[in-house]
Amino acid sequence: MDAAWVLVLAVVALGWAVPLLWAIAVSVHSPDEPISAANLWWGSHPTLANYTQAFQIAPFAQYYVNTIVIVFGILAVQLVTISLAGYAFARYRFRGENLLFFVILLQLMVPSSALIVPNYSTIRQLHLFDTLVAVMLPYFGSAFGVFLMRQTFKTVPRDLDDAARVDGANWFQTLRHVYIPPARPAMIAFALSSISFHWNDFLWPLVVTNSAASRPLTVGLAVFTQLGEIGAQWPLVTAGTVIVVGPLLLLFLVFQRQFIDSFLHSGLK
Amino acid sequence: MESARWRRLLVASATTALVVTLSACGAGATATPSSVALTFYYPVAVPGPITQLIDGYISKFEQQNPGITVKPVLSGGYPDTLTKIETTIKGGGTPPDVAVMLSTDLYSLVDSNAIQPLDSQIAAAGGDTYLSDFYPAFLANSRYQGHIWSLPFQRSTPVLFYNKDMFTAAGLDPSTGPANYQEMVSDAQKLTKPDGSTYGIEISSDGIPYWLFQSFVIGGGSNVVGSAPNQVNFDTPQAIQALQDFADLSAKYHVMPSGILQWANMPNDFVAGKAAMIWHSSGSLANILKQAKFNVGVSYTVGENGYGAPTGGGNLYMLKGIPASHQAAAWKFIQFMSSTDTQADWSINTGYIAARQSSYQTAAMKAYIAKTPQAAVAPAGLQYAKAELAAHDNAQIQKFLGDAVQAVLTGKSTPSAALATAQQQATQLLSTFKN
Numbered sequence: 001m002d003a004a005w006v007l008v009l010a011v012v013a014l015g016w017a018v019p020l021l022w023a024i025a026v027s028v029h030s031p032d033e034p035i036s037a038a039n040l041w042w043g044s045h046p047t048l049a050n051y052t053q054a055f056q057i058a059p060f061a062q063y064y065v066n067t068i069v070i071v072f073g074i075l076a077v078q079l080v081t082i083s084l085a086g087y088a089f090a091r092y093r094f095r096g097e098n099l100l101f102f103v104i105l106l107q108l109m110v111p112s113s114a115l116i117v118p119n120y121s122t123i124r125q126l127h128l129f130d131t132l133v134a135v136m137l138p139y140f141g142s143a144f145g146v147f148l149m150r151q152t153f154k155t156v157p158r159d160l161d162d163a164a165r166v167d168g169a170n171w172f173q174t175l176r177h178v179y180i181p182p183a184r185p186a187m188i189a190f191a192l193s194s195i196s197f198h199w200n201d202f203l204w205p206l207v208v209t210n211s212a213a214s215r216p217l218t219v220g221l222a223v224f225t226q227l228g229e230i231g232a233q234w235p236l237v238t239a240g241t242v243i244v245v246g247p248l249l250l251l252f253l254v255f256q257r258q259f260i261d262s263f264l265h266s267g268l269k
Numbered sequence: 270m271e272s273a274r275w276r277r278l279l280v281a282s283a284t285t286a287l288v289v290t291l292s293a294c295g296a297g298a299t300a301t302p303s304s305v306a307l308t309f310y311y312p313v314a315v316p317g318p319i320t321q322l323i324d325g326y327i328s329k330f331e332q333q334n335p336g337i338t339v340k341p342v343l344s345g346g347y348p349d350t351l352t353k354i355e356t357t358i359k360g361g362g363t364p365p366d367v368a369v370m371l372s373t374d375l376y377s378l379v380d381s382n383a384i385q386p387l388d389s390q391i392a393a394a395g396g397d398t399y400l401s402d403f404y405p406a407f408l409a410n411s412r413y414q415g416h417i418w419s420l421p422f423q424r425s426t427p428v429l430f431y432n433k434d435m436f437t438a439a440g441l442d443p444s445t446g447p448a449n450y451q452e453m454v455s456d457a458q459k460l461t462k463p464d465g466s467t468y469g470i471e472i473s474s475d476g477i478p479y480w481l482f483q484s485f486v487i488g489g490g491s492n493v494v495g496s497a498p499n500q501v502n503f504d505t506p507q508a509i510q511a512l513q514d515f516a517d518l519s520a521k522y523h524v525m526p527s528g529i530l531q532w533a534n535m536p537n538d539f540v541a542g543k544a545a546m547i548w549h550s551s552g553s554l555a556n557i558l559k560q561a562k563f564n565v566g567v568s569y570t571v572g573e574n575g576y577g578a579p580t581g582g583g584n585l586y587m588l589k590g591i592p593a594s595h596q597a598a599a600w601k602f603i604q605f606m607s608s609t610d611t612q613a614d615w616s617i618n619t620g621y622i623a624a625r626q627s628s629y630q631t632a633a634m635k636a637y638i639a640k641t642p643q644a645a646v647a648p649a650g651l652q653y654a655k656a657e658l659a660a661h662d663n664a665q666i667q668k669f670l671g672d673a674v675q676a677v678l679t680g681k682s683t684p685s686a687a688l689a690t691a692q693q694q695a696t697q698l699l700s701t702f703k704n
Contacts, residue, residue: 032559033560034541039541053318058320117359120357120359120360121362124360124361206344206345206353207357210342219345222345222349
């Protein structure tokens with residue numbers, strides 16, 4: 001790698017890191033001290049007061065547990081449903097196959113916010129209002145995931161499938177041992193998009209929950225971002241943001257090697 | 270084999286779901302028959318331990334009213350609260366008994382049949398005598414079709430904050446702010462530093478641009494609000510003059526930075542000395558006092574003829590479709606939340622203006638004002654305040670006016686052309702409403 005490339009990469013990396021670094025710096029800026037062009041970072045006497053205040057404003061520990069249960073609960077169910085459906089569409093021929101696949105794809109075009117009222121109605125009739133299951137239920141299926149898995153499974157050579165059958169594998173064993181392993185990169189890519197979407201989802205959880213016991217982090221963060229009435233409290237807002245994104249960021253930094261490895265080592269061996 | 274195992278699993282999980290559901294129903298049924306459990310939705314629009322304050326009021330209310338319990342539900346911001354309630358109603362659920370929503374949401378809420386009037390309860394509580402303690406300006410967005418639909422809870426108004434030290438340095442009287450638009454311009458000219466380090470004034474035009482614009486119009490002796498919720502007065506000569514005045518601050522007098530100024534940054538610019546005067550919500554006072562390293566003066570926003578401002582903030586509404594047995598309890602709760610003592614405490618802790626005049630006679634409030642005399646300015650100025658812009662389809666109507674304000678401030682249009690367009694858009698949208 002030559003010097004010019006390193007320079008370009010350094011600039012890109014810096015552009016990505018500055019907002020985060022600024023957020024961390026300002027989150028320890030004293031709330032009594034104005035932020036100005038000359039005093040843009042941590043100020044003259046850094047303090048953890050913003051974090052104390054942020055934790056007073058919302059029960060973040062509870063919200064954390066809820067967010068993790070919601071995000072990974074959805075993902076676990078999704079991985080099962082999308083691989084089963086993707087497998088069926090990729091390898092089985094049945095009546096109405098194309099129509100059914102078309103209907104599933106059609107769902108990609110309906111924004112989830114348009115479904116809030118019917119979904120709420122269903123949740124209410126199931127008596128699930130204000131539960132974690134209510135937040136997760138509408139997302140147990142994923143049209144995008146089904147499409148992704150179908151396309152990925154279609155790239156697996158038929159010969160491997162046939163060989164497995166000859167060896168006496170049933171459909172589940174074939175799926176488990178022949179189709180899933182080469183699809184791991186696609187599944188990880190899907191998992192990342194699912195996690196980031198549901199980690200950030202705000203309106204649906206807000207609508208179907210009433211108590212802290214079933215609410216995710218974004219609802220807690222809203223307490224900081226909705227302070228429209230008075231001017232922005234940057235130190236407080238950034239402290240709340242660091243609390244919310246910090247662990248996810250840390251998780252990514254720790255596991256980034258595994259993520260990247262899994263992408264690099266994709267394909268058939 | 271395989272499928273049998275699956276079926277067993279399915280039955281097991283269905284049974285679990287059923288048991289969970291039944292036990293949830295059971296919990297509701299075992300409460301004492303005479304007790305009433307209310308639900309209360311509230312949005313958050315200012316910083317501070319809002320949830321703790323609300324929880325504190327509720328436990329006090331429950332102590333005073335045995336047999337009534339209240340479940341507080343934080344419902345995001347104002348728009349989220351409205352969405353949550355509309356979804357509940359459309360989806361066939363039971364809405365909360367009491368909710369805090371914008372005072373200007375009134376017509377939208379009546380149009381969607383979401384709220385019930387409070388007339389009979391207010392009449393029983395003393396009628397006009399009961400209402401007379403509330404600041405009249407805070408009730409200006411509560412009346413419709415001969416009914417009263419809401420009582421004020423978390424209210425505010427724009428005020429003018431000024432840097433007293435800069436006033437003294439510029440040879441101006443630091444004891445009062447400008448009395449009208451002309452004075453504000455001449456003060457700002459003396460306060461603006463030629464090197465661009467300090468502007469005389471900053472008035473935001475993003476977020477809700479129509480709000481501060483209303484101050485110019487009301488200060489000019491007029492208002493953009495129509496006589497009925499299907500009318501607005503956007504293109505009157507007074508409104509055109511007001512928008513010209515707003516734009517002149519940067520384009521003609523160069524005492525304000527040009528372009529769209531961010532609402533969120535104004536208090537910061539003020540405490541950092543970048544602006545000698547700003548217009549902002551009265552609710553910003555506590556934060557400004559905490560950060561400013563100079564003497565802070567509070568005065569009123571102005572137009573051509575003198576002081577003038579719209580009101581802002583949220584009111585307490587009683588929802589429609591709640592059980593009849595809840596109505597009396599819900600009214601008790603509304604009364605408690607808008608009572609003299611609750612309003613005084615709420616004002617001291619959040620910066621909202623107490624909705625009642627008697628709140629300013631309480632010992633707690635007197636002690637607070639002795640310590641923070643600036644907090645007495647905003648309530649005293651409510652005599653100059655008028656209704657905030659409200660109509661059917663309010664979000665759209667407010668946007669039409671806001672877009673006109675921004676078009677003029679960015680030099681894309683003239684006041685008369687922009688306001689004529691806004692008026693025409695609004696008239697067309699409102700023509701579908703009979704009154």
